[in-house]
Each structure stands twice: as C-alpha cells, then as structure tokens.
Amino acid sequence: xxxxxxxxxxxxxxxxxxxxxxxxxxxxxxxxxxxxxxxxxxxxxxxxxxxxxxxxxxxxxxxxxxxxxxxxxxxxxxxxxxxxxxxxxxxxxxxxxxxxxxxxxxxxxxxxxxxxxxxxx
Numbered sequence: 001x002x003x004x005x006x007x008x009x010x011x012x013x014x015x016x017x018x019x020x021x022x023x024x025x026x027x028x029x030x031x032x033x034x035x036x037x038x039x040x041x042x043x044x045x046x047x048x049x050x051x052x053x054x055x056x057x058x059x060x061x062x063x064x065x066x067x068x069x070x071x072x073x074x075x076x077x078x079x080x081x082x083x084x085x086x087x088x089x090x091x092x093x094x095x096x097x098x099x100x101x102x103x104x105x106x107x108x109x110x111x112x113x114x115x116x117x118x119x120x121x
Contacts, residue, residue: 005066007041010041010042012037012042012078013035013080013096014035015075015092016033016036016069017073017101034081035080035081041064042077043062046059047120049120050103057103059120060121064118065117065119068115069101070101073100075098075099075101076098078096080096080098083096100121102121104117
C-alpha cells in the first residue's frame with residue numbers, strides 16, 4: 001500500500017525501536033541504531049488520546065508519516081542523520097528535541113490502496 005505522501009513537505013529523522021537494545025533502566029539504547037529520514041507533515045498540537053494500555057495521555061505533536069513507524073521509537077523534525085558521538089549514533093532522547101512515539105493510528109482509504117499513518121508524540 002502506498003502512503004499519503006504528496007502533502008508531506010517536511011523531513012523528520014526516525015529512530016526505530018526494534019533495533020535498539022535495553023539500557024538497563026527500563027529504556028532503550030539507540031546508539032547502534034542508524035536513523036532514517038521520513039517525509040512528514042508535523043503539527044505541534046496537543047491532542048488527548050488513549051494509549052494501548054488504556055491511559056489518557058496528551059500529545060505534544062501529531063505527525064503524519066510516509067511510512068509505518070513503531071511505538072517507543074523517536075522522531076525529530078529535520079535531518080539529524082549525521083549526528084554521531086564516540087559510541088556511535090546520538091541517543092535521540094538526549095539530543096535534537098526528538099520525541100518518543102507514544103501511539104500510532106493507521107487509516108486505509110476505502111479501496112485499500114493508500115494508508116494514512118498518524119503518529120502521536
């Protein structure tokens with residue numbers, strides 16, 4: 001399925017949670033995960049939503065992405081793919097205003113040929 005990408009003029013950097021390793025404190029270590037660029041439409045907008053476990057949360061941004069992303073991953077507006085330190089890639093939680101992906105909605109069109117990915121940060 002294709003994505004609604006024609007109306008996505010911005011670029012964001014995405015760190016995938018599946019490649020990260022546990023950091024020993026309940027979080028994830030992204031230092032070995034190469035970030036990817038995604039096309040998006042980023043809106044700094046507070047929206048009340050319900051998490052997978054039923055908690056009511058408020059987003060800090062809504063991002064429409066050109067591809068599927070995963071919860072617990074991170075998104076940062078702009079291109080941050082070149083940032084590296086001595087241990088590898090920069091941890092998105094501590095740099096470049098990256099925000100954790102907390103919820104994802106996927107909406108296919110009626111024909112099933114396009115999918116809108118709505119990400120809550």
